[in-house]
Amino acid sequence: MSQQCQGSITTIDQQLVTWLGNKEAHALIGTVHSIFNTVINVLSSDRNNLLTLALDEVVSSPWMMKTEDNYLFELMKSKIAPGDSVTLSENFTIEIKQIEWNYKNAVFSDTKINKKNASEKIFNNGFSNKVYQFIKEQGKDSGLVSAWDKYSMENPNANEDENVYVKSYLQAIKKMSEAVENNDKSAVLKHSYRLIGLGLGLTPTGDDFILGCLAVWGFFESPLIEQFKESNWIENAKKKTTVISAFMLENGVNGYMNQALGDLLIHHKEKDLSTYLGPFLKIGATSGTDMLIGVIFAYKQMN
Known part of the structure; x- marks a missing residue:
């Protein structure tokens, strides 16, 4: 009773x-x-x-x-x-x-990604800069922001005494970037495994980065998202990370995202993004920031 x-x-x-x-x-x-x-x-x-x-x-x-x-x-x-x-x-x-x-x-x-059709795939050149500025002003660095600074050359001397995480994030981002630019989908999957499970927390930093990428690729219907679905990527990823993070990534591959990611991408062309960026600060200790780095990475590659 x-x-x-x-x-x-x-x-x-x-x-x-x-x-x-x-x-x-x-x-x-x-x-x-x-x-x-x-x-x-x-x-x-x-x-x-x-x-x-x-x-x-x-x-x-x-x-x-x-x-x-x-x-x-x-x-x-x-x-x-x-x-x-x-x-x-x-x-x-x-x-x-x-x-x-x-x-x-x-x-x-409804956490299903509202995909854009071809006529709506117009990118905003200022989007990535606005997100990056927000990250630098209010985000929390797990090491991924420092790695991104060096990758994007915003600050090539960032964190000179790099720890192993910063170096690993940087190497993985570079390899994934090369694979995307070469349109080598299998290599993108291969190098994404370098990030899965990398970092601390219930959803490691590398996983949060990948989730941000998946959100962008799914939203703009990149062929990459189909590659992640059709391979046994999620089964392999589950072996490398936490239970909570594995389900998060599985949802991402299948086109389901948290509200913060969904709202930001829907409004990506707007001039003022502050309303849509604020909620990321509520996601974990650094998870929201790490997701945003993934969003910037994928958005720049799609643009």
Whole structure:
């Protein structure tokens, strides 16, 4: 018998709604995978999907549902642990440790990339400069910004006492750049593996960079995105990185992105991008900045 603790979900990803709609009531949908300050991750029973329950302040992402009920969210965090069961109750409700979350009246979010057709593929020469300026003023450097400074020659002497990460990021970016310019799709995939799993955190810096690239390639329908889909790239990437990051990259390959990436690309031709760049500061310690470096890299190559 569940205790009388019920919270409401304010927004939920359309993919997740569809997936839950195919489950039977009272079914085990997964187990708690990891618990953080503002998010709780749930690994599906078949281990094919990672669901996220988050506070409303978190940037919307694929397979995420969000709540404004901070009190109940904190209460649940104090009661649950990794491995706890997550079930689907009746009436559009999931249950974790006798706390229920109802998503019947939630607003749907769509994280599918809205691709541009050929007539709309007009690039803004000032876009990359605006994003880079934002990064330099407000971003956080995991080492990738220093590597990008040297790669782009904005500051060829950046970080003279480079650590191993900066050197590795720089070498991988150079190799990927050469492969893209030579239209060698298989080489792009090959050199992307140098970045997967490289760096610290739940989503390593190299993975965040690749996600930014995937967002741009998917948005502008670059042939590269099909190469990533058709190969066994994601299966290989999963062996090199964290569980959370692997699902992030898989969503990226399949054309699903967090709201920050989607909004920025949709409005890439606008003069003032500040509204769309600010949310990246909320994504991890440096993940948002690292994604933006990937966006700049891919955008410049597409332009």
